[in-house]
Structure formats: structure tokens, C-alpha cells
Amino acid sequence: MSWLLDLYETYENNGDYVGITEQKRNGQSFMLLPISHTTQSAHIEVLVTEDGNFHSASVIPKDDAITVIPTTEESSSRAGAKTAPYPLHDKLSYVAGDYNSFGGDPKKVNDYSVYIKQLQDWSESPFVTSKIESIYRYLSKGELITDLVKDKKLWADENHKLRTKWDSSLGDRPEIFSVVTGDQDAAFVRFDVYYPDKVSKKIWMDQEVQQSFIDFYNTKLQNDVLCFVTGKMQPGTERHANKIRNPADKAKLISGNDTSGFTFRGRFNTSNEVAGISYEVSQKAHNALKWLINRQGKDIDGRVVLVWGNDKLDYVDPLAGGEAVAGYAQTQQSFSIELSKAIDGYKNDLETDSKVIILVLDAATTGRMAVIYYRRIDAEEYLDKIKQWHYNHTWRQIGEEKKVFFGAPSIKNIAVAAHGEKANNKVIKSVMERLLPCIIDGRTIPKDIIDSCVRRASNPVAMERWEWEKVLSIACALVNEKGADGVGLDNNIKDRSYLFGRLLAVADVLENTALRTDEKKRITNAERYMSAFSQHPSRTWEIIQKAIQPYKARLGEKSIFYTKQIDEILSKIEFEDFNDKPLKSVYLLGYSSQRQELYTKKQKVEILTETTSDDE
Incomplete structure (x- = not known):
């Protein structure tokens, strides 16, 4: 549980960032989420008045869709036909009391009643805020879709049913069909309260409202377990967060829902016997992980590499190059x-006890993620x-x-x-x-x-x-x-492979120097025979030597410099080493260093020549 403890402590140490919106380099926003909160892409924003009446609505542009919403254990892991409403913002089937009268899915007939009862409990709790009370008063009337149709944000047909698609004969395509994937009833609705005389934070950014739900939901948590991370008896959880790498990520790091398969057979009866993790630790650790990934994680085709410290967040990236x-x-x-x-x-x-944590995550399937590398180091x-x-x-x-x-x-x-x-x-x-x-x-x-x-x-x-x-x-x-x-040419190295590499470089630069401007792009004989040269240097050198003779002739007296270089290098190779034994990889160092040295000298000579000509 070491990595979970590191993440939990990171959350605790960075409490000042909780609920604060930050910007990534690509302009997208992110935050260190409060516990009992997650994010969703909303499609419609509804404003209600302080006394609980409909004020106005708007279709949300895609670049403003990500919304921080309160969540319960059940709603954060709901799937299929399961009824598990989010506490405040949710899809139409949950938040609209008139959903069924507009041709809603019969399988979702109970969604609203469960949702509104949950919202009522919050609005009647000691922790409620005035904004939640206003939204509850409005939604309890059960007229949301009616109001949205009147406001021309949703569209119904002649049979009083929500349209599943838009007919071009009716005019321009409404905005809602551009932001919702599927039918209109898939729209996710977020709410806020309209104040005519004052400026107020958006409810999904309001830390007072966030804390209100956290305090309310904490009263609902039960079933204390021994938390393997903190060592304390705390309310436990078996439902852990997804959306770790991005909002569409379904993979979980911790999951134990396979009660009928091989997960526990012969070892444990329940997942809690494997490891107990408290709700608070799970929430804070996962939220810290999401925040760190957004802030400084490196995503390589789904594999995330994350480096951070216990006393400071930013450290040198181990993946980065020297530049x-x-x-x-x-x-x-x-x-x-x-x-x-x-x-x-x-x-x-x-600081004295500064540590760096390196964590690498990847998912083998869409539902399961693994920590494939973890290291905590001074x-x-x-x-x-x-x-x-x-x-x-x-x-x-x-x-x-x-x-x-x-x-x-x-x-x-x-x-x-x-x-x-x-x-x-x-x-x-x-x-x-x-x-x-x-x-x-x-x-x-x-x-x-x-x-x-x-x-x-x-x-x-x-x-x-x-x-x-x-x-x-x-x-x-x-x-x-x-x-x-070891960077740069070393004339004192007598290694056979290194010297052969130098020979190849001289032949390469010689030919390149002799080539006319229109021929520069073509490959030299040294490069063409490089692979063969590394395996059979003695035999291949004879071929290269013959091939560069025309270029020596083209250079004239300038070729003397390169000929001397070749003779000097050959004189350093012992007689018994001039054979066809394959070269060691160090020959590349000799080749690269010698080539760079020759090109550097050539540039200096050309600059000197130009300067002399100007003086004359």
C-alpha cells in the first residue's frame, strides 16, 4: 500500500489546491478534486431563481462542458440499467420529474423518485446551503423538460415526445443535437442559481457547496474497516475511482467485484479480507493521482509515467533528454x-527527508489498470x-x-x-x-x-x-x-575497432567533399558499405579504397590531407589486427568523432579562406 500512502499524503500536503482550477499547457482545466466529487461532461445548464423557479437555460459548448459534481459510491460506479443518481447534476431521466410524460424509457421510470429523495435528504440536512434548497424547490415541481422545451433548448414532436433526431425540413439543426451523442434524453444537466443583485461562484466551483455535500455524505458512511493504508478504523469502501488518466478512462487500479470467478476462491471469502481501504483514503489518493497526472504526468499511448516529491511536486523528468x-x-x-x-x-x-516517488501505470484491458513500476527514493x-x-x-x-x-x-x-x-x-x-x-x-x-x-x-x-x-x-x-x-576524437586510442571507424569516416568525408552541390544528397560509398564494413572491415576497406579513387582525383591537391589522415590511422593498426574479424560497437565512436573533427576543420578552413580573400 506504499504508493497509496504516498498519494494520500500528497493530497493532505496540498490541501490549498483542493477545488482550485488550474490550466494545462493545452489550455484544458483541471483541479485537485474534493473527496466525494468527480467530473462529468454536461450538455445543458439550467439557472433557477432563489425562490425555486425556472429562470433560463443554455446549451453548453464542448470546451466548457467538464463539470465538477458531487457523487456517491453507488453513482460513481453505476452501469447499465442500475438506478444510482448523482446527488445534484445528472441526466434527464434522473433530474426531470416529467421525463416519463415526454416518452421516456420505461426502464428508467424510477430514476427521478430515487434522485429527488436523495436531494431532499441533503436539502433537509443541517449542512445544506441556500443554493441547494433553491434547486431542490424547483426540481421537486417536476417540470424541467416542459420548461426546456418552452425555452427551445429541447425539442418535442407533435405527440409531445422528445425528438430522437432532427428533420432538416423543420429548419436549422438545434444546438442540442450537436453536443449530445445519441438522443436528447441522454443530455446531462447541470444547475446553478441566478442572483440578480450579486455575483456568485458557479455552484460546481463553490467550495461551500462542495463542503456541504462532503459533510452530509460523511453521515451516510458506515461499516468501519481496518484501513491498511493508515492503520485506523474508518468507514471502508469496495468501490474505487476510475477516470484516472482522463475523463473517458474506465480502468480501475483497485477492484474486487469478481465474486463468482477465481478472485477469492481458496483464499478469501470477501475482498475486504484481501485488503481494507477506507473511503477517505481511496478518495484522496485517487484524486491526488488524477491531479498529478494532469499536472505533470507523461502519457505514452496510455502508459503514464509520473514523478513527484513529498515536499515539492516538481522534479527532473527521468524520461527527458539532455536538452x-x-x-x-x-x-x-x-x-x-x-x-x-x-x-x-x-x-x-x-528538505532533510525529501523523497521522490516514481509511478508507472498502464491498463491491459479497458477495466483493469496496474502499477507496473513503483519506486520511492531519497x-x-x-x-x-x-x-x-x-x-x-x-x-x-x-x-x-x-x-x-x-x-x-x-x-x-x-x-x-x-x-x-x-x-x-x-x-x-x-x-x-x-x-x-x-x-x-x-x-x-x-x-x-x-x-x-x-x-x-x-x-x-x-x-x-x-x-x-x-x-x-x-x-x-x-x-x-x-x-x-569520451566525447570528441581521441588520437591516443589504439583500439582496433575505434581505428577502423576513423578510417571509414575519412573515406566518407573525402567523398562528400569531392561531390558537387547537386550530388550532395546521394549516399557515399563509405555509408553504402558501412554494414558490410562492420562485419568484414579488412576486405570491405579494399572495396571502399578503390571506390574513392575518382573522388581523390577530383579533389586534386586537396586530397593529400585526407590521404595523410588515412595513412596515419592505418599506421596505428597493428598488422595482426588488420583482418576481417567483426568490429565492436565502439567503431561507431571512432567514425562519429573523426567525421565531426574533419567537418569542423573543414569549416574553419573555409572561413579562414573567405576572410583572407576579403582582405586581399
């Missing part, structure tokens, strides 16, 4: 400096792990909009590099799941992931240029064992 942590650093040195600054900035705000240790990961896997990367920077790749980019842009989302999620412990727990990156990235980086002909460059940089970041210190 998100340290910015678009232009050198490995600047990346190391910015990375240290970023991590130290978090550390300066830490905040300073977490930040050190993040720093170490980014430092260890620094390389020249290609980020958003093809910006070049030094840093570590994001784990999603690693997963895509290993399996391709068109890989199944389940495969990508699986790789990301396996990589997360490599960051948080410092585990070694699985060999098959590295091998897959290296294999794809060694086959540039199979990808577009930009994709191959990205895969190459990611593969180098994974292969590099020296971290930020």
Missing part, C-alpha cells in the same frame, strides 16, 4: 556545466542518478526541429532508435519500461537494446538521412563508456 534538463548546450563542456547547475538548483531546495540520490545518467550518455545529439546539442537522448528516442519510427507502440513502451530502472537504479542498459541501436546505425541505406544521423548519435551515446569525457 530538457540542461538546455541546448553547444559543447560537451557547456553541457556538463549546465547539467550541474540544473541538478544543484533542485538540491538547494531539498531525493538527493534520485538527482544524483539523473545527473549520472545524463553525464554517462552524453553525445552530440539531434533534437527537436533538428537542433544540434550535446547531451543524453530521451529514453523514448532510444526506444525509437532501437526499433524504428514505425515500431508498434507496445514495443516502444516495453523498451522505455526496461530503460527506466537503468536511470533510477543505475542498472546496465540491456545489451539487446544497445545492439539493436548499433545494428541500425550501421545501416544508413535503410533510413532517411536525418533519421540515420539521429540513430547514429543515440547509438554512440549508449556505446560511449567514458561519458562526457
Whole structure:
């Protein structure tokens, strides 16, 4: 129950946010919901007067439809033909006393009577507010649909029945048919009170009304159980929240309704014997989880990765690449400096017992969700792990909009590099799941992931240029064992594979330099034979050498520089190492570093030449 306790404590520690509307980056609103409340998409808003009469109504635009509503255990998990009304706002069959007289579904004949009795109990309780009393007085008259038809928000036919569809011969299509999926009687109605002389909060945002229902509903809770989360005897619940990842999410984290199957057979008689959870803890923990997901969760095709702290909510995202942590650093040195600054900035705000919680959720079916990864770690240790990961896997990367920077790749980019842009989302999620412990727990990156990235980086002909460059940089970041210190060409390395990689890079840059502008887009011989070169370097080098002879001739005296580079590298390879034994993955480091070094030198020479020409 550790993750439930973490979420429960997060709710308790952030009570100031309860009932406060916040905005996501995409403009959608969310809040830390009060207990005994949920959200629903409403279609019609009805205003009543203080003395309980109909005032006006409006069809709600879709961007304003999400409404915070009070809920009971039964209504939050109602399904099918079950009669379980929400306490205040609900569908027409519940809130309209004249629903049946307008051709309502006979199966819902008792919905209104159960609803109005529940609302009456609240309105007659010591906790009631004047707004609830006004709404109850109006709805108890049983004239809602009549008023909505008169106000032209709902539409009835000549037989006094709600129209199931709109006939174009009747004129322009009414708004209600654009917002409701299905028939008009599926409309969800929310209520508010009209005050002519004062400004008042909308009832679904009114914290006084919210607390009124919480206090009222607490008197209805019974059946104390030993809560496995708090260790206290409190009113328990067997119905736990859904809508965890989004308003349409039906999957639950906690469920024990399979009394006729294998859930309890041979072990327990009831679900409470497995684990008792109090109503308050369930409500607060689930509401905190929804709030955190909306606020800072990462959703990857339904799999949610969430990171937060017990003393502060925001921490470094373990999924992010180096550019998100340290910015678009232009050198490995600047990346190391910015990375240290970023991590130290978090550390300066830490308290003595600061913890970071990492939670990963996913649903195998539409009704069942699971915690597939959970870790509670000391905040300073977490930040050190993040720093170490980014430092260890620094390389020249290609980020958003093809910006070049030094840093570590994001784990999603690693997963895509290993399996391709068109890989199944389940495969990508699986790789990301396996990589997360490599960051948080410092585990070694699985060999098959590295091998897959290296294999794809060694086959540039199979990808577009930009994709191959990205895969190459990611593969180098994974292969590099020296971290930020290993970025850049090292002339002192005598490793056979590294040296062969350098050879390949010189051949590549030589040919690219010789190509005319209109030929630049075509692949070089070094790139064409790269895969074969990694498996049979000695034999393939002879082929590449012959292939680049025409380009040497085209360059003329400029080719001497590249020839010297090739001779220098060849002189470092031991005679017995110049064979066809497959190269180790480190050859990519030699290739990438040497290529970058040559292009950097070439740019400097061109700038110098242009400057000299201008002076003359």
C-alpha cells in the first residue's frame, strides 16, 4: 500500500489546491478534486431563481462542458440499467420529474423518485446551503423538460415526445443535437442559481457547496474497516475511482467485484479480507493521482509515467533528454556545466527527508489498470542518478526541429532508435519500461537494446538521412563508456575497432567533399558499405579504397590531407589486427568523432579562406 500512502499524503500536503482550477499547457482545466466529487461532461445548464423557479437555460459548448459534481459510491460506479443518481447534476431521466410524460424509457421510470429523495435528504440536512434548497424547490415541481422545451433548448414532436433526431425540413439543426451523442434524453444537466443583485461562484466551483455535500455524505458512511493504508478504523469502501488518466478512462487500479470467478476462491471469502481501504483514503489518493497526472504526468499511448516529491511536486523528468534538463548546450563542456547547475538548483531546495516517488501505470484491458513500476527514493540520490545518467550518455545529439546539442537522448528516442519510427507502440513502451530502472537504479542498459541501436546505425541505406544521423548519435551515446569525457576524437586510442571507424569516416568525408552541390544528397560509398564494413572491415576497406579513387582525383591537391589522415590511422593498426574479424560497437565512436573533427576543420578552413580573400 506504499504508493497509496504516498498519494494520500500528497493530497493532505496540498490541501490549498483542493477545488482550485488550474490550466494545462493545452489550455484544458483541471483541479485537485474534493473527496466525494468527480467530473462529468454536461450538455445543458439550467439557472433557477432563489425562490425555486425556472429562470433560463443554455446549451453548453464542448470546451466548457467538464463539470465538477458531487457523487456517491453507488453513482460513481453505476452501469447499465442500475438506478444510482448523482446527488445534484445528472441526466434527464434522473433530474426531470416529467421525463416519463415526454416518452421516456420505461426502464428508467424510477430514476427521478430515487434522485429527488436523495436531494431532499441533503436539502433537509443541517449542512445544506441556500443554493441547494433553491434547486431542490424547483426540481421537486417536476417540470424541467416542459420548461426546456418552452425555452427551445429541447425539442418535442407533435405527440409531445422528445425528438430522437432532427428533420432538416423543420429548419436549422438545434444546438442540442450537436453536443449530445445519441438522443436528447441522454443530455446531462447541470444547475446553478441566478442572483440578480450579486455575483456568485458557479455552484460546481463553490467550495461551500462542495463542503456541504462532503459533510452530509460523511453521515451516510458506515461499516468501519481496518484501513491498511493508515492503520485506523474508518468507514471502508469496495468501490474505487476510475477516470484516472482522463475523463473517458474506465480502468480501475483497485477492484474486487469478481465474486463468482477465481478472485477469492481458496483464499478469501470477501475482498475486504484481501485488503481494507477506507473511503477517505481511496478518495484522496485517487484524486491526488488524477491531479498529478494532469499536472505533470507523461502519457505514452496510455502508459503514464509520473514523478513527484513529498515536499515539492516538481522534479527532473527521468524520461527527458539532455536538452530538457540542461538546455541546448553547444559543447560537451557547456553541457556538463549546465547539467550541474540544473541538478544543484533542485538540491538547494531539498528538505532533510525529501523523497521522490516514481509511478508507472498502464491498463491491459479497458477495466483493469496496474502499477507496473513503483519506486520511492531519497531525493538527493534520485538527482544524483539523473545527473549520472545524463553525464554517462552524453553525445552530440539531434533534437527537436533538428537542433544540434550535446547531451543524453530521451529514453523514448532510444526506444525509437532501437526499433524504428514505425515500431508498434507496445514495443516502444516495453523498451522505455526496461530503460527506466537503468536511470533510477543505475542498472546496465540491456545489451539487446544497445545492439539493436548499433545494428541500425550501421545501416544508413535503410533510413532517411536525418533519421540515420539521429540513430547514429543515440547509438554512440549508449556505446560511449567514458561519458562526457569520451566525447570528441581521441588520437591516443589504439583500439582496433575505434581505428577502423576513423578510417571509414575519412573515406566518407573525402567523398562528400569531392561531390558537387547537386550530388550532395546521394549516399557515399563509405555509408553504402558501412554494414558490410562492420562485419568484414579488412576486405570491405579494399572495396571502399578503390571506390574513392575518382573522388581523390577530383579533389586534386586537396586530397593529400585526407590521404595523410588515412595513412596515419592505418599506421596505428597493428598488422595482426588488420583482418576481417567483426568490429565492436565502439567503431561507431571512432567514425562519429573523426567525421565531426574533419567537418569542423573543414569549416574553419573555409572561413579562414573567405576572410583572407576579403582582405586581399
